[in-house]
Amino acid sequence: MRSRHIILFSILLISLIPTFLICTCIGPEYIPPLKVLKILYSGLVGNNHSSTVYYDIIWRIRVPRVIASFIAGAALSISGLLLQILFRNPIVGPWVLGVESGSVLAVGLLILAGALVVPGGVTSPWALFAASLIGALAVMFIVLILAGVVRSIVTLLLIGVTIGYLCSAMLSILEALATKIQLQAFIMWSLGSLGAVTWSQIKVMALVFVPCLVLSMICGKGLNAYILGEEHAKTLGVNVRVVRIMVILVSSILTAVITAFAGPIAFIGLAVPHIARLLYRTADSRILVPASAIIGAVVTAYCDLASRMMLAPVELPISTTTSLFGAPILIMLLTRRRA
Amino acid sequence: MKLKVFSIDVAYGRKIVLKNIDLEFEEGTLTGIVGPNGSGKSTLLKTIAALIRPIRGTVYIDFKDIYKMSRKELARKLSIVLTERPEAELMTVRDLVALGRHPYTGIFGRLSERDEKIVEECLKLVNALHLKDRYFTELSDGERQKVLIARALAQEPEVLILDEPTTFLDIKHRMEIMSILRDIARRKNMIIIASLHELDIAARFCDQIVIMRDGRIVARGPPEEVLNEDTLRYVYSLDNVGVWGRGPMLEIKIRPDPRLLIVAGGGTGIPIYRTLARLGIGFYTGVLYSFDIDHITASTMNAGVITYDPENIDKCLEAALSILDRAIIVVDSGFPRDGTYRHNLKIIEQAREMRKQVINIHNRPLRDLVEIIKDKLLNRAQ
Numbered sequence: 014m015r016s017r018h019i020i021l022f023s024i025l026l027i028s029l030i031p032t033f034l035i036c037t038c039i040g041p042e043y044i045p046p047l048k049v050l051k052i053l054y055s056g057l058v059g060n061n062h063s064s065t066v067y068y069d070i071i072w073r074i075r076v077p078r079v080i081a082s083f084i085a086g087a088a089l090s091i092s093g094l095l096l097q098i099l100f101r102n103p104i105v106g107p108w109v110l111g112v113e114s115g116s117v118l119a120v121g122l123l124i125l126a127g128a129l130v131v132p133g134g135v136t137s138p139w140a141l142f143a144a145s146l147i148g149a150l151a152v153m154f155i156v157l158i159l160a161g162v163v164r165s166i167v168t169l170l171l172i173g174v175t176i177g178y179l180c181s182a183m184l185s186i187l188e189a190l191a192t193k194i195q196l197q198a199f200i201m202w203s204l205g206s207l208g209a210v211t212w213s214q215i216k217v218m219a220l221v222f223v224p225c226l227v228l229s230m231i232c233g234k235g236l237n238a239y240i241l242g243e244e245h246a247k248t249l250g251v252n253v254r255v256v257r258i259m260v261i262l263v264s265s266i267l268t269a270v271i272t273a274f275a276g277p278i279a280f281i282g283l284a285v286p287h288i289a290r291l292l293y294r295t296a297d298s299r300i301l302v303p304a305s306a307i308i309g310a311v312v313t314a315y316c317d318l319a320s321r322m323m324l325a326p327v328e329l330p331i332s333t334t335t336s337l338f339g340a341p342i343l344i345m346l347l348t349r350r351r352a
Numbered sequence: 353m354k355l356k357v358f359s360i361d362v363a364y365g366r367k368i369v370l371k372n373i374d375l376e377f378e379e380g381t382l383t384g385i386v387g388p389n390g391s392g393k394s395t396l397l398k399t400i401a402a403l404i405r406p407i408r409g410t411v412y413i414d415f416k417d418i419y420k421m422s423r424k425e426l427a428r429k430l431s432i433v434l435t436e437r438p439e440a441e442l443m444t445v446r447d448l449v450a451l452g453r454h455p456y457t458g459i460f461g462r463l464s465e466r467d468e469k470i471v472e473e474c475l476k477l478v479n480a481l482h483l484k485d486r487y488f489t490e491l492s493d494g495e496r497q498k499v500l501i502a503r504a505l506a507q508e509p510e511v512l513i514l515d516e517p518t519t520f521l522d523i524k525h526r527m528e529i530m531s532i533l534r535d536i537a538r539r540k541n542m543i544i545i546a547s548l549h550e551l552d553i554a555a556r557f558c559d560q561i562v563i564m565r566d567g568r569i570v571a572r573g574p575p576e577e578v579l580n581e582d583t584l585r586y587v588y589s590l591d592n593v594g595v596w597g598r599g600p601m602l603e604i605k606i607r608p609d610p611r612l613l614i615v616a617g618g619g620t621g622i623p624i625y626r627t628l629a630r631l632g633i634g635f636y637t638g639v640l641y642s643f644d645i646d647h648i649t650a651s652t653m654n655a656g657v658i659t660y661d662p663e664n665i666d667k668c669l670e671a672a673l674s675i676l677d678r679a680i681i682v683v684d685s686g687f688p689r690d691g692t693y694r695h696n697l698k699i700i701e702q703a704r705e706m707r708k709q710v711i712n713i714h715n716r717p718l719r720d721l722v723e724i725i726k727d728k729l730l731n732r733a734q
Contacts, residue, residue: 103441234461238454241438241503244403249507250427250455296442299460 018300021293025307029083032311036079036318037071041326044071074208079314081210084218085275086285086313087306088267091229093282094289094305095264098236098298099257100160104170104346106283107268110156111176112149113279116272117203118180119148124199125191138217138274145273149265152176157261167347206331207275207317214274221270225263226306232259233299240296278313279332280339285309287342312338354378355400355511355543360409362392362399362567369395370406370567377545377560379510382537384554384575385547387564388588393547394435396564397513400545401432413511427455430511431504435519437496439489445499446484449474452506474505477539478532494525501532512536514546518553526550527602530557534630555579556604557630563587576623576718603649608656609634611729613679613703615696617687620713621646624685627718629653633725636675639668639695646685660695672699679708681728683721686714 037049044052044067052071093106107113123144159172188196210218229236235256238246247253271278289304290296316334323329355377362370370392377383385393398404400411402418411418413429421429431452440448452474453467463471475481478498483491488499497517504512517533518526534557537544548554554561555575562572563579565587571578584590606628612635614621621637622645628635638658640647650657658675661668672695676682682703687693703710709728711721 101439231459234454234457234459237461238451240440240443240448241451242434242436244398244434244436245432245438247403247423248401248427248430248432249451250422250424252423290442294442295447296440297447 018293018295022304022307025304025311028311029307032314033079033083036082036314037075039318039322040070040075041321042070077210077212077215078208078317080215081207081218081275082314082317083310084215084222085207085271085278086281086309086311088218088222088225088271088309089278089282089313090285090289090305090309091226091302092264092267093284094286094298094301095229095236095260096282097286098239099260099264100169101239101242102169103287104167104283104343105173106280107149107264108177108277108279108281109170109283109343110152110173111180112152112156112265112268113272113277114177114180115148115150115152116145116269117148117277118184119151120144120202120273121184121187121199122148124202125187125195138211138214141273142217142221142270146266146269149269149272150261152180153261153265203276206320206328208321208328210274218270218274221266225267226302228259228263229302230299232256233297233302236260236298237296275331277332279336280343281309281313281316281335284339284342285312287346288312354412354414356412356415357396357400358409358412360399360406360411362395362404362406368567370399373409373569375562375569375572377511377543379543380538380541381543381559382534382557383543383545383560383562384558385545385562385564386549386551386554386587387570391564391587392567393564394515395567397432397515397545397547400511401430401513402426403432424455427507429509430513431507431509432513433497433500433504433515433517435515438500441487441489443488444484445475445480445486445488445491446471448488448499449484449502449506452503455507470508471502471506474502475499477505477536478502479528494521494528497521497525497529498532501529505536509542511543511545514544516549517546519549523602526553531604533557551579551584552602556602556626559630574627574718576627603652604629605654606632607634608636608654609729610636610656610675610678611680612636612683612725613638613675613681614683614685615687615699615703616640616646616683616685617644617693617696619645620685620687622649623718624683624713624721625650625653625655627722628725631722631726633729636679638675639672639699665695669695669698673702676703676706676708679703681725682708682710684710684712684714686712 034046034049038044038046048067049071052068056072089107096105096107096110097103120141155176156173160169163169191199235251238249238251239256243253285308286301286305289301289308293300293304316338317331320329320331320334357373357375360370360373361368373396385396387393395404399406405419418426449471450463450467453463453470454461457463457467472481475484478501480495480498480502483495483499488496491499517529521529530553533544533546536542558575560572561575561578563570563583570587571583612633614624614635614637616624616637617640634655636656636658637646637650639660640657641660647657647659658668658672676699684700687696700710711724713721
């Protein structure tokens with residue numbers, strides 16, 4: 014059992030390398046792998062006098078994009094996993110619960126009200142993240158309150174989807190009321206995808222992601238006790254309040270930081286933890302947290318690759334491909350349940 | 353070690369749900385809490401487990417206030433199996449039971465060799481070791497319940513609390529779970545408290561019964577003393593139902609032990625038989641008419657029964673005397689002294705002559721009998 018897990022982890026970790034290479038090679042302009050490796054190497058040793066077109070494509074467009082998709086996938090998958098444990102419900106994730114919509118609404122609200130607008134776009138990544146986090150937490154609390162009232166798993170799902178629609182309805186109203194400059198800034202932001210993520214934004218993503226990952230891994234033991242329900246966890250000596258606050262904060266922060274820079278990405282947070290469970294045949298959070306992170310990174314990188322190549326040169330929003338990937342998994346989960 | 357519930361009041365908001373509860377639990381005993389729905393059984397159990405804080409009073413384990421203990425400290429003394437059935441998907445039985453080691457493991461929850469050993473021992477205690485590599489969700493309801501009990505035992509508690517452990521189970525698993533709990537209480541010298549709906553099962557297996565109604569305790573004590581018609585009629589408001597405390601129900605089987613002879617008749621033997629059967633003490637009884645309710649009950653239990661044979665009175669008295677010869681303790685159940693049981697009076701007289709220890713149960717609590725028997729028979733056996 015143990016050795017099986019180690020082998021699986023090794024395979025997954027190693028698979029990040031070819032994924033990174035494939036996603037860097039393929040694009041509107043195909044760059045052969047050897048050339049990519051050479052340019053990556055020269056960039057890493059700081060030898061950037063060989064500044065060619067390829068160098069710019071790789072270091073300014075593709076590498077940040079792949080790294081952003083890695084972090085986004087990992088972050089949303091952990092967020093989804095934590096929510097599934099908290100709600101003891103396998104059919105939740107940051108997107109289906111409307112948390113991502115909350116982030117979009119909060120950022121939109123501030124941009125359209127003119128708060129975050131500066132000439133040429135929006136403000137610093139940290140301000141954007143803060144706005145996004147407020148939105149994510151607001152939706153999270155609404156969902157938590159409603160989850161206390163409704164016990165049914167499917168009802169909770171419907172509430173999440175409804176909150177999503179509510180958020181986009183409110184955005185439409187705001188768009189109609191906004192000035193031209195603010196509207197332009199908002200549309201520029203909302204069109205953002207993983208392709209628009211800048212190095213400075215990646216830095217923020219990484220600075221937020223790494224501590225959240227560490228925290229989720231440290232809390233693995235407490236999360237495992239949650240499998241039996243909150244009251245049983247309490248009698249096992251778990252400080253339930255601390256774990257609950259940790260889960261709510263970490264999952265909201267992770268969702269917010271990704272949504273702030275890459276926009277909403279559907280289904281990753283819901284589907285990836287299930288792939289991790291099926292692959293490892295376990296419910297142990299100490300394994301599922303790192304496993305979901307790596308699987309999420311790989312899956313999102315390929316979804317992003319598909320979204321830019323399927324109808325090239327037209328680029329599809331990333332949610333299109335992640336939905337094509339994740340929606341069947343959701344349907345499978347819903348039909349498999351008897352309740 | 354002792355568990356003491358000291359004048360507790362519990363309220364949900366402004367509604368008082370438990371009023372002035374005082375209870376004591378001895379180690380090595382199984383207590384059943386019975387009462388209608390909404391009488392406060394679950395609330396009482398959750399209060400003892402410190403999941404609910406009382407507005408007045410407190411609970412002591414080893415004279416220590418449980419509400420002043422840390423969660424971890426309490427987790428090593430007390431564990432609970434709630435009615436909620438967890439849907440632990442993709443968890444093997446071993447993983448699930450290992451969760452019970454939580455209060456003993458380090459920050460990452462790594463299991464030591466000792467932890468692994470305890471997990472296996474706990475599974476063995478509930479007869480579920482063969483299930484250890486199965487997935488929890490594949491198990492039947494009865495098997496799941498056993499695994500959940502093993503999970504609670506893995507905490508190595510002194511007090512084990514179970515909220516309706518037999519609900520939703522079939523009769524075989526009900527009996528199995530109850531005998532497991534009774535055996536564990538004895539072997540591990542633990543305090544086990546369970547809320548139960550089935551009065552007959554509670555009466556057969558529990559050393560102590562606590563009867564609740566409307567958040568108060570109506571009666572508590574050994575089942576033969578407290579589960580009587582008046583109490584049950586009052587607690588359950590049974591207007592159209594007759595309660596016959598001695599009625600034929602399920603009986604626990606025993607091994608006949610000739611060292612103990614119960615001289616009974618006319619139903620006076622039943623409370624004694626059931627008390628002994630619960631403690632796993634075997635006995636002989638007689639001389640009984642074949643239609644006597646005592647006869648039916650004792651034979652159901654597989655006890656040694658000397659049957660009255662009107663055709664051959666001497667022969668059955670002879671059989672009785674041969675048992676009497678080997679007996680260490682003779683119990684007089686207080687059978688009717690109206691002549692119907694003249695032969696039994698003779699046996700008692702004979703026993704006195706043979707200088708056997710004769711215990712007259714009439715107007716005497718069964719507890720005394722149990723103490724004497726434990727002292728004379730069980731200690732000698734050890």
